[in-house]
Amino acid sequence: MLNDFGIQDIIDIILVAIVMYQLYRIVSKSGTGAIFNGVLAFMIIWILVSQVLQMRLMGAILDKFVDIGLIVLIIIFQDEIRRFLMTLGSNRTFRFLSRIFSPKERKDLSDPVITSLVLACMNMAKTYTGALIVIEQEIKLGHYSETGEVLDADISTRLIENIFFKNTPLHDGAMILSGNRIKAAGCILPISQSQDIPKSFGLRHRAALGISQETDAKAIIISEERGKISFVDDGRIQANITPEKLQELLTETIRIKKK
Numbered sequence: 001m002l003n004d005f006g007i008q009d010i011i012d013i014i015l016v017a018i019v020m021y022q023l024y025r026i027v028s029k030s031g032t033g034a035i036f037n038g039v040l041a042f043m044i045i046w047i048l049v050s051q052v053l054q055m056r057l058m059g060a061i062l063d064k065f066v067d068i069g070l071i072v073l074i075i076i077f078q079d080e081i082r083r084f085l086m087t088l089g090s091n092r093t094f095r096f097l098s099r100i101f102s103p104k105e106r107k108d109l110s111d112p113v114i115t116s117l118v119l120a121c122m123n124m125a126k127t128y129t130g131a132l133i134v135i136e137q138e139i140k141l142g143h144y145s146e147t148g149e150v151l152d153a154d155i156s157t158r159l160i161e162n163i164f165f166k167n168t169p170l171h172d173g174a175m176i177l178s179g180n181r182i183k184a185a186g187c188i189l190p191i192s193q194s195q196d197i198p199k200s201f202g203l204r205h206r207a208a209l210g211i212s213q214e215t216d217a218k219a220i221i222i223s224e225e226r227g228k229i230s231f232v233d234d235g236r237i238q239a240n241i242t243p244e245k246l247q248e249l250l251t252e253t254i255r256i257k258k259k
Contacts, residue, residue, distance in 0.1 A: 109135070113155045113180045114250045120160035121222055121229055122243040130224030131164040132174040132204045135250075136183070139215040141176050148173050148187030155182055164222075174207060174219075190214050192235075201237070208232040220246065 020040075042065075050059035109117070117133070124131050134141065149170060153159060155177065163185050164171045173186030192209035208219035212232045219232040230239045231249050238249070 109177070109250065110180055111251075114247060116155055116157045117160065117177075117220075117250070118243050118247045120157040121220060121246060123157070123161055124164060124222045125227045125229050125243075128224055128227040129161070129164050129166065129222060130171070130204060131160075131220070131222040132189075132208060133160070133220040134174050134176045134187075134189070134208070134211055135218040135220070136176060136178040137216040137218065139217065141178070141183070141211075141215065141217060144174075144187050144189060144211070145176050145178075145184035148176070148184040150184045151182050153182045155180055174211075201239075205230065205232075205237065209235060209237065212236075218250075 046059075046062045046065075049055050049062055121131070121133075123129075134144075159182065160175070162168065163175060163182075170186035174189050175185045176183045176187055189207040190210035190213075191203070192206045192213055194209065194213075197206060197209065202223070202225070204221045204223070208221050208230070209232055211217050212219055213235045216234075221230040221232065222228075223230070228240045229243065229246055230237055231241055231246060232238075233249075238245075241249070
C-alpha cells in the first residue's frame, strides 16, 4: 500500500487540508464552529466504523446518514459555502479571471478622498453621530447597494455628514463606497451571528462584521453611544481607533492591493 503512495497522493492530502482549514476559518467567524467540529467527528467515526473496523450493520446505518448528509450540510452551511466561494473567487490567484470577463479596472480611494472620509468620521465621532461606511474591494457589493438608495455621488466630508445626520431618512442604513464614489446609502447588510462579539457592540458593529465575513469589504463604524471610531477588516474589529490610525489603515489597504 505504501509503495503506491506518491507525489499525487501528497498533493491530494495537502489540498484537502487547505480546503478544510479555509472552511474551518469561515465557520469559526460565523459562530458555527461547533457544528463543523461535530460533522468532522462524525466523518472520522464513519471512516473508522466502515473502513477500518468494517462493522457492517453499524456501517450501513451510518452510510444512510451520509447519503442524506450532503443535502443537510448544504442547508446548514449555505451561507458559509457562499462565503467560501466568494473568498475563492477574490483570491489573487484567480483575479485574472475577473479581468478577462470584466476588463474594466476598479479605482481605489485616492488620498484626497481618504482625507475627506477620515475628516467626516472625526467630525461625526465628536458629535456622537452614528455611522456605518462600507468600502468595496474585489467582491462587488451591487446586491447590497440595491437594498438602499443608489446615489453615485462624489465623496465629500459634508455629504457624508449630511447623510448620517440624525434627521435624514438614510442615516440608519449603511453607506457603500466604490472607488471614489458614494455608490449607495441606507443599505441593509447581513448581521453577524458570531457569539464572540462583545455585548458593548451594537447593531452597526454586527452589520459591519457581517459584511466583512460575507465579502472582502472593509467597514468603518462610528458609535452613536460612545462617539468612538472602529475599523473592521476580514471579520476582525479594531475598536476605539484615532482618526490618524484610521487614515493609516485606509492608506495601508490601498498600498497592499497595488502590490
